[in-house]
Amino acid sequence: MTDSSSAAGGNGATEAPAQVQFNILGQYLRDLSFENPNAPASLTLDAQPKIDIGVDVQARRANEDRFEVELKVRATAVGATDAKAVFVVELSYCGLFLIRNVPEEALQPFCLIECPRLLFPFARRIVADATRDGGFPPLLLDPIDFVALYRQQIERAQAAAAQQAQLSPQQ
Secondary structure, X not given: OOOOOOOOOOOOOOOOOOOOEEEEEEEEEEEEEEEOXXXXXXXXXXXXXXXEEEEEEEEEEOOOOEEEEEEEEEEEEEOOXXXXXXXXXXXXXXXXXXXXXXXXXXXXXXHHHHHHHHHHHHHHHHHHHHHHHOOOOOOOOOOOOHHHHHHHHHHHHHHHHHHHHHHOOOO
């Protein structure tokens, strides 16, 4: 029989790694804008408008274990024939998250992938309601691949850093 107490600090138990703790402390609408600049003419279009959708995610550390994640959605519709603005929706939807026991190097992807994945259904509903209330069929956003969005953000940041390095004078 072997003595396992010496390897585990004398009590015979090994210390388990701390379990990840992840909670939504709150979610809120920071900003919502709906514009229908050419009403009432925009409500009688003959053709389906061209809709352009942009999504951005930002995360900020509020304190040691609390993070604010902001999901921004902008949808712009223009007429298919005359290119006049039909409607513009801009939404900033946020969540305050408690995140503990996640390694520091994993915090950024965690905040920019997992947190907006939880916020998205609520933001989608707000956009659909705003367009419907503006006199149009509800704009139902397709699901977003937040992993791909995160990778694009990393690539843009790396490209910007490389460009900045090329522009900086050699010392």
